[in-house]
Amino acid sequence: MPAATASQTIGPYWHLIEHQEWADLTRFGATGEVIIITGRITDGAGEPAGDTAVELWQASPAASAGFLGYGRCGTDAAGRFRFTTLKPEALPGAGNQTQAPHLSLALFARGLMTALRTRLYFPHEPLNATDPLLAAIEDPAERATLIATAAGPGVWHLEIRLQGPGETVFLEV
Amino acid sequence: MIPFRPFVPDTQPPLDAPAYGSTHLRHPKRPLRRLPQTISETTGPRFTPALFPEIGDLTKQAAGAPLGERIIVAGRVTDEDGRPIPATMIEIWQANAAGRYAHPRDTHDAPADPNFPGEGRIFTDAEGNYRFVSIKPGAYPWRNHHNAWRPIHIHLSLFGEGFAQRLITQMYFPGDPLLPLDPVFNAVPDAAARDRLVSRFDLALTEPEWALGYRFDIVLRGRGATPFEAAR
Numbered sequence: 001m002p003a004a005t006a007s008q009t010i011g012p013y014w015h016l017i018e019h020q021e022w023a024d025l026t027r028f029g030a031t032g033e034v035i036i037i038t039g040r041i042t043d044g045a046g047e048p049a050g051d052t053a054v055e056l057w058q059a060s061p062a063a064s065a066g067f068l069g070y071g072r073c074g075t076d077a078a079g080r081f082r083f084t085t086l087k088p089e090a091l092p093g094a095g096n097q098t099q100a101p102h103l104s105l106a107l108f109a110r111g112l113m114t115a116l117r118t119r120l121y122f123p124h125e126p127l128n129a130t131d132p133l134l135a136a137i138e139d140p141a142e143r144a145t146l147i148a149t150a151a152g153p154g155v156w157h158l159e160i161r162l163q164g165p166g167e168t169v170f171l172e173v
Numbered sequence: 174m175i176p177f178r179p180f181v182p183d184t185q186p187p188l189d190a191p192a193y194g195s196t197h198l199r200h201p202k203r204p205l206r207r208l209p210q211t212i213s214e215t216t217g218p219r220f221t222p223a224l225f226p227e228i229g230d231l232t233k234q235a236a237g238a239p240l241g242e243r244i245i246v247a248g249r250v251t252d253e254d255g256r257p258i259p260a261t262m263i264e265i266w267q268a269n270a271a272g273r274y275a276h277p278r279d280t281h282d283a284p285a286d287p288n289f290p291g292e293g294r295i296f297t298d299a300e301g302n303y304r305f306v307s308i309k310p311g312a313y314p315w316r317n318h319h320n321a322w323r324p325i326h327i328h329l330s331l332f333g334e335g336f337a338q339r340l341i342t343q344m345y346f347p348g349d350p351l352l353p354l355d356p357v358f359n360a361v362p363d364a365a366a367r368d369r370l371v372s373r374f375d376l377a378l379t380e381p382e383w384a385l386g387y388r389f390d391i392v393l394r395g396r397g398a399t400p401f402e403a404a405r
Binding site for chain 2: 001002003004005006007008009010011012013014015016017018028042043045047049051052055057058059063068069070081091092093094099102104106108109110111112113114115116118119132136137162167168169170171172173
């Protein structure tokens, strides 16, 4: 069998498949602790990455008829995105490890030949100290790029820097 | 859940592709951090046509028929072990026959086509097969370098069975003279992997007096060790 098909950039015109309601993961009637996730994406010159498709996947809370666990949001001219979703719980990791609550993010944009993957963790979660990914990142400044900041009741914000000082930790999965 | 295996070297494009100018300021300078897959990577969203209605004929999304050469595109979605990926959602988008997207930021001086919004959405059947009807898109200029033109292509987005299998790619057409000149296509180092991004004209898919058929098979990452690794 041949190897997996090659990735190609999503390009600047992916909005033909954009449906803005996809940024609200609770729209099918999900119940639980509703949270808002905001973010901003900048490039190596500090300029906003304004045509990015940000995808969110979370394995917790488990998917159900009212909650797919998946959303997509396009960034605006200022590079900002905003999701409405449910707060994730802790998740099992490899072996008997436990992962701190987190969201998986995949970025697609003009200039990105493949998805750029990262995670969003929440501040002040006791499990962050023993989360296998966070614990494996030795530099506290790098680790901090994965941890959102509280931006109001039930609102968390993550700055994502594609390149340069403060560059976000991106993941090969 | 069994993790997905690493990509075969050189079959995927690098994030730093110097000939494609938009990668300059958007590729991370630090190496990616290897993350052993967990439930967050081995599982992924499940979509259904009930909540995400199919758009299998892109030529019937407006009052009139779009201009251009009607085409049928079909193929099979499998993993690297040849296992079909059933009931998975495929998103489709493309330019019109004149090489212009129904997008406010597309300023190419080519006619818009009010009868061609350019969006599709389909699901594979139990054997991983898919099919949609559209029109052959046109080539269009872009500002990557002097006299740069994108080869004609259709964008495809696949979700597979786990978020680590997520794929967005572009399907090209056979015999396009722009392919050897295109930095996006040629960012894939392996020639065989590039060649598999090019659809094949298929007379068996072609319908008499109606539309030409193109076949495009798609492979998503396989699970577990490769046969080679397992043998070691």
